[in-house]
Amino acid sequence: MCQQPSTPLLNHNIVFYGAGSMAEAIVRGLINRSVVAAGNVIMLNRSSTERLAELRSRYGVLVSNDPAHKTEYLQNASVIVLAMKPKDATEALKNLGPLLTPNQLIISMIAGLSIRTMQGLLGTRQPIVRSMPNTSSSIGLGATGLAFSKEVDESNRRLGLNIFEAVGITTVIDEDRMDTLTGISGSGPAYIYYMMEAMIAAGIRGGLPLEQSTELTVQTVLGAARMVQQTGEEPAALRKKVTSPNGSTQAALEVLERGDFFETVIAAVNRCAERSREMGSILEKELMKDTY
Numbered sequence: 001m002c003q004q005p006s007t008p009l010l011n012h013n014i015v016f017y018g019a020g021s022m023a024e025a026i027v028r029g030l031i032n033r034s035v036v037a038a039g040n041v042i043m044l045n046r047s048s049t050e051r052l053a054e055l056r057s058r059y060g061v062l063v064s065n066d067p068a069h070k071t072e073y074l075q076n077a078s079v080i081v082l083a084m085k086p087k088d089a090t091e092a093l094k095n096l097g098p099l100l101t102p103n104q105l106i107i108s109m110i111a112g113l114s115i116r117t118m119q120g121l122l123g124t125r126q127p128i129v130r131s132m133p134n135t136s137s138s139i140g141l142g143a144t145g146l147a148f149s150k151e152v153d154e155s156n157r158r159l160g161l162n163i164f165e166a167v168g169i170t171t172v173i174d175e176d177r178m179d180t181l182t183g184i185s186g187s188g189p190a191y192i193y194y195m196m197e198a199m200i201a202a203g204i205r206g207g208l209p210l211e212q213s214t215e216l217t218v219q220t221v222l223g224a225a226r227m228v229q230q231t232g233e234e235p236a237a238l239r240k241k242v243t244s245p246n247g248s249t250q251a252a253l254e255v256l257e258r259g260d261f262f263e264t265v266i267a268a269v270n271r272c273a274e275r276s277r278e279m280g281s282i283l284e285k286e287l288m289k290d291t292y
């Protein structure tokens with residue numbers, strides 16, 4: 001069990017600009033692990049009052065969708081976490097830029113959106129941490145990639161790392177590898193869930209009750225991930241240990257091979273990275289449109 005620090009690790013006002021599933025995953029992790037006090041967390045959205053009420057009652061955070069209050073919160077924040085969808089980023093960043101002072105740290109979780117485009121849309125050389133977390137952060141098992149703009153000093157670098165280290169593992173990468181990382185860990189949980197959906201369905205079709213099929217699938221995925229982590233053995237070596245010559249596993253793997261499983265997964269990761277780049281290009285074009 002993880003030890004809870006008695007006083008919060010971070011003593012900053014953190015504004016989540018966007019209050020959807022990814023913002024909630026991070027906030028839940030930060031608050032459950034007492035990394036930041038609920039009173040220092042502010043979650044803003046555009047319209048859904050119901051959603052804000054839910055977040056306030058669940059976590060005790062401050063919330064707002066009122067334009068005047070939002071402006072005040074944004075101006076007073078030490079850290080602003082951008083957590084809206086890429087399609088909403090252009091307008092949000094253009095409105096945010098004029099409110100900022102140079103020492104406010106921006107942390108973006110927006111897929112595809114580059115640091116250069118963000119600074120262009122903001123119209124300031126703001127220190128920016130570009131991150132790609134995943135939803136497992138909500139239970140402290142996130143995997144987050146981080147890249148820093150050159151304006152990020154050592155203390156802000158540490159601050160960015162602290163936030164995501166509190167909710168899982170972090171890795172610092174060159175910004176131009178962020179789309180590939182998105183294909184692996186940002187979107188990765190969805191591929192695993194999809195695989196689990198199929199395994200559960202197969203169990204049910206084979207006559208297992210839903211509950212049993214689900215429990216067996218969950219434990220199997222959990223156990224397999226832990227085996228890789230704890231034994232230090234390659235997944236391929238562990239796979240071989242499950243696969244008796246001419247046995248049932250081999251028969252199953254042959255079906256996956258016929259469906260080109262290995263290359264299909266690689267193609268999915270590549271397509272995810274490509275889509276992330278496409279989303280980034282759309283936002284860059286919107287910036288260029290304004291520049292000329």
Ligand SMILES: NC(=O)C1=CN([C@@H]2O[C@H](COP(=O)(O)OP(=O)(O)OC[C@H]3O[C@@H](n4cnc5c(N)ncnc54)[C@H](OP(=O)(O)O)[C@@H]3O)[C@@H](O)[C@H]2O)C=CC1
Pocket residue numbers: 017018019020021022023044045046047048082083084085086088091092109110111132133134135186187
């Ligand atoms: N979900 C995931 O697994 C991951 C997502 N990401 C990234 O996180 C970001 C958010 O994704 P996700 O949480 O899934 O999205 P959601 O659709 O769940 O949430 C988006 C939030 O942004 C708010 N919003 C939109 N425009 C504005 C605005 N102008 N001002 C204030 N709030 C605004 C929405 O408010 P309202 O509902 O009121 O319009 C909503 O609360 C995306 O950029 C995505 O690329 C990154 C890693 C993983």
Ligand SMILES: O=C(O)[C@@H]1CCC=N1
Pocket residue numbers: 111182186187
């Ligand atoms: O689907 C998306 O665009 C986001 C990015 C990573 C996970 N979800």
